Amino acid sequence: NAGVTQTPKFRILKIGQSMTLQCAQDMNHNYMYWYRQDPGMGLKLIYYSVGAGITDKGEVPNGYNVSRSTTEDFPLRLELAAPSQTSVYFCATGKGLAGVGEQFFGPGTRLTVL
């Protein structure tokens, strides 16, 4: 089992460019999450999904979009990239939200917007 995979590992964008961060899981978990982690800080929830076709905003959703057409994939879309979106992005999966077991994290995507 690959667990949670994220691509790309690194990316540099120019201001105003767009990109999609990919996240895939083979754990058959219904719940998936996107976090961002700024240097020296904790993780902030961007969006999450409780199953295919259902997404919800987290703490910092502005500037991002998500979709969940399958159980396995949960891509994160950045439109009009801004320097404030420079961060490390982590995708995670879980059997449920808080209280229903741990979340499993991918290796992260390091994004720099110049």
Place this chain on the structure above:
Amino acid sequence: GESVGLHLPTLSVQEGDNSIINCAYSNSASDYFIWYKQESGKGPQFIIDIRSNMDKRQGQRVTVLLNKTVKHLSLQIAATQPGDSAVYFCAENTRPGNTPLVFGKGTRLSVIA
């Protein structure tokens, strides 16, 4: 050594000593807490969790203590090893039931060989 939580983000401990990492939470409605370990360049890894109906839970070399009266959570690592060097995050659900976790800023643990 002991960390007083977010106000001292770095904790240095001698190899073989016990480590105590503290976390203060503000929401008395939180009923689930979890500790994660994040090594440099990697995603967070689950260490241990605890529900609010418990005050102590033990794992392999780790113990989590929950004091709801003062809204305080701690992670104790016994016989700290160099491989324990990482940033440790506490996380909580801020509303009862199945709600997304909210993560703290983390404490960096450095183990001195």
